[in-house]
Amino acid sequence: MTTADELRTKPQLYYDDVSEGQEMPPLVIGPMTPTHLFRWSAAIENWHRIHYDQNFAVYHDGLANILAQGSWKQSILPRYLKDMCLPDGWPWKLKFQHRAMIVPGDTITVWARVTGKREVDGLGLIDLDIGMALQSKVETCPGTATIVLPIKGGKAIPYPFVPPQGA
Amino acid sequence: MSMTKNPLTDEIKALIGMTAEKVEASPPWGIEREGLRIFTNAIMDPDPRYWDDAFAKTTRYGAVVAPPIYCSYIGRKTLAGTEDPITRAFRENPNSDGIGGVRDGGPDQKGSLPPVPTSLKRILNAGNEIEVYKYPVLGDRIYSQAKYSQIQGRITKDGTPMLVVTVQTTYTNQNDELLCILRASSIRR
Numbered sequence: 001m002t003t004a005d006e007l008r009t010k011p012q013l014y015y016d017d018v019s020e021g022q023e024m025p026p027l028v029i030g031p032m033t034p035t036h037l038f039r040w041s042a043a044i045e046n047w048h049r050i051h052y053d054q055n056f057a058v059y060h061d062g063l064a065n066i067l068a069q070g071s072w073k074q075s076i077l078p079r080y081l082k083d084m085c086l087p088d089g090w091p092w093k094l095k096f097q098h099r100a101m102i103v104p105g106d107t108i109t110v111w112a113r114v115t116g117k118r119e120v121d122g123l124g125l126i127d128l129d130i131g132m133a134l135q136s137k138v139e140t141c142p143g144t145a146t147i148v149l150p151i152k153g154g155k156a157i158p159y160p161f162v163p164p165q166g167a
Numbered sequence: 168m169s170m171t172k173n174p175l176t177d178e179i180k181a182l183i184g185m186t187a188e189k190v191e192a193s194p195p196w197g198i199e200r201e202g203l204r205i206f207t208n209a210i211m212d213p214d215p216r217y218w219d220d221a222f223a224k225t226t227r228y229g230a231v232v233a234p235p236i237y238c239s240y241i242g243r244k245t246l247a248g249t250e251d252p253i254t255r256a257f258r259e260n261p262n263s264d265g266i267g268g269v270r271d272g273g274p275d276q277k278g279s280l281p282p283v284p285t286s287l288k289r290i291l292n293a294g295n296e297i298e299v300y301k302y303p304v305l306g307d308r309i310y311s312q313a314k315y316s317q318i319q320g321r322i323t324k325d326g327t328p329m330l331v332v333t334v335q336t337t338y339t340n341q342n343d344e345l346l347c348i349l350r351a352s353s354i355r356r
Contacts, residue, residue, distance in 0.1 A: 004213040004219075007214045008222060018264075029211060039209050040209045043206050043240075044206070047253060048265045049263075050264070064185065070295075072209070073238050074236065074295050078234065078297055078299065079210050079212045079234065082234070083214075086310035087227070090229060090299070091299055092298065092299060093299065094296070094297050094300040095296040095297070095350075096294060097293065102202040115197045132212060133322075140260070143294075159228070160300050160345070161301065
């Protein structure tokens with residue numbers, strides 16, 4: 001896990017320093033517990049019982065266990081890209097699918113691999129494959145993303161972010 | 168031999184591009200520190216940009232910010248003084264799954280799109296897209312507007328009819344600045 005101090009002092013990753021095929025540093029979360037899942041349900045007031053009531057999940061819905069929420073996964077992936085871009089890059093966009101389930105006991109590795117890079121209108125766009133893999137290597141959330149990293153000696157990335165024309 | 172019909176009827180096609188009313192997604196107090204703390208703890212993100220005023224002032228954002236995805240959850244809160252939706256749901260159905268009945272009539276009915284008129288009842292999550300443009304700051308009032316951005320009809324290889332419905336929700340602040348766009352696709356079969 002990343003600490004507050006690491007995020008406070010994180011050195012900038014530059015467009016120039018990234019190459020196609022590069023594996024980005026992963027974020028490892030877990031092992032997940034029922035308490036983690038319940039905390040998320042309470043935080044967003046999602047009371048669907050399959051996320052915290054094991055009897056209901058197993059005996060009513062026929063699931064193997066309570067399940068981590070898709071909304072939680074949807075919030076972890078942008079957080080990972082944000083960390084990657086800090087302090088002055090921009091985690092522009094991502095898309096992903098929900099595949100395998102995450103259950104208590106699972107440890108999740110959030111990962112990204114560079115699939116391409118391009119300069120558009122003076123901005124450094126990095127295309128990524130992304131995902132959240134279980135300890136078994138099963139992928140739960142495959143997707144793609146585009147982040148924007150500063151180019152050394154280049155212009156600042158606009159904030160609020162304005163996508164470059166033609167990107 | 169009977170042929171399965173594509174479930175994308177003219178009535179459903181007419182929904183594509185339909186936009187719901189723009190509504191305030193945040194509670195009356197907007198983005199506030201305690202809700203933000205609870206949310207960022209739940210995603211295990213200790214980033215001081217979310218809580219340390221002195222540090223946040225030194226960043227390019229100039230103030231404490233919130234994750235843009237937070238916009239999509241703050242409208243789900245049960246406001247004080249309203250009938251307890253959990254008690255109501257379990258009174259009506261002792262075996263409630265915690266979803267059915269809990270949200271009915273709640274605040275997230277505002278700004279809803281009309282239901283897709285289909286007999287396909289099973290709903291599966293087909294994926295999500297997120298575009299991020301600006302971080303909300305403390306005190307921001309958040310507005311959302313939903314739209315059927317795409318609806319496609321298909322017949323699978325085994326002859327099962329299905330619809331892929333994509334709802335785009337755009338989040339803005341009180342100054343009409345774009346914060347983020349979410350697209351959620353679901354399969355109906």
